């Protein structure tokens with residue numbers, strides 16, 4: 204009898220130690236990080252996005268999430284998965300120039316897939332895989348580059364012709380795998396709301412249709428999770444990278460320069476729009492600064508190192524030496540090219556503007572129910588993701604404290 208009892212105790216001990224020596228990620232529920240590009244928190248309501256709104260009502264909804272400066276797509280997506288401000292991870296805009304690497308823009312597959320642009324910070328998927336876990340990305344900026352020599356175990360080349368439903372089906376396929384090969388961390392990205400917002404403005408019928416399209420893809424996801432018996436076993440974190448504002452007017456860098464007897468040949472313009480990044484040509488620094496720095500009718504220009512400190516931006520070598528920030532609704536463009544004003548929407552405005560605020564919603568076994576979170580900064584999402592995966596966060600610019608009330612059992 205005693206021998207049987209001893210054998211049982213030994214078996215129990217082996218079982219317990221066996222569990223604790225598994226890679227930490229395996230004992231945590233799968234984590235699905237969903238980004239709906241440019242979704243404003245105020246658009247998550249019962250009439251436009253009934254599925255997401257119900258998820259937010261039942262789980263966690265932040266009043267808003269403040270994006271990192273600049274309120275652009277690549278900088279903020281990389282911040283979400285590294286916890287670093289763009290000034291620190293180096294993805295300082297969607298369009299960049301680096302003396303060693305040349306030009307970066309979203310249309311250049313070669314640049315987007317070149318790991319040398321992505322060396323600042325380590326995204327969640329790499330850390331997870333370094334600890335023996337498995338990640339999969341149904342699109343995410345950075346996932347197409349072999350950062351530190353590796354991609355997520357499953358990943359896709361960005362292709363906006365893949366329908367929202369097809370993306371969801373891919374994620375469900377990954378979750379349907381046996382636990383041994385099932386990813387613990389999955390991303391899912393939707394650009395439809397951003398694209399409609401740029402073309403037609405965030406309050407247009409087209410934008411409302413895009414929000415409905417994404418919402419119905421989310422309904423498909425939840426139904427699929429139900430079918431797999433995973434509805435209450437997966438942690439869902441739904442975010443956006445920034446908001447969207449209506450464009451109301453345009454201002455021209457050529458006009459600022461001309462007033463001081465200069466032409467566009469005195470500068471290199473790396474990026475223009477809601478914000479412009481400008482570098483004077485060698486020898487023209489003083490003249491260009493005299494023409495550009497300070498206040499214009501609908502924009503303000505600073506030396507990069509003199510930008511308002513609250514934006515945590517201006518030290519990275521890839522940031523052009525002069526930054527011009529348009530007022531809400533305005534664009535700073537190179538020159539008047541005679542194109543008719545079309546309206547539409549833009550982002551890239553200052554992160555304090557309510558229309559630039561981003562969305563944060565969460566639900567799943569780790570999260571409390573009916574939690575209304577005050578606003579927080581998007582650098583804080585990374586420590587949360589790491590906590591949900593059971594991983595030690597790397598040094599970062601965020602803190603988990605504002606998100607602790609979202610968790611079911613705050614330690």
Ligand code: AMP
Pocket residue numbers: 240275276277297309310315342343344345347361363394397398
């Ligand atoms: P923007 O509005 O300029 O900040 O950029 C948003 C756009 O980035 C979206 O509409 C997408 O088409 C595009 N985009 C998102 N992810 C990727 C990616 N991984 N590679 C290239 N383009 C992307």
Ligand code: ZN
Pocket residue numbers: 240241275276277397444445
């Ligand atoms: Zn975006």
Ligand code: ZN
Pocket residue numbers: 241276397398401550
């Ligand atoms: Zn956009």
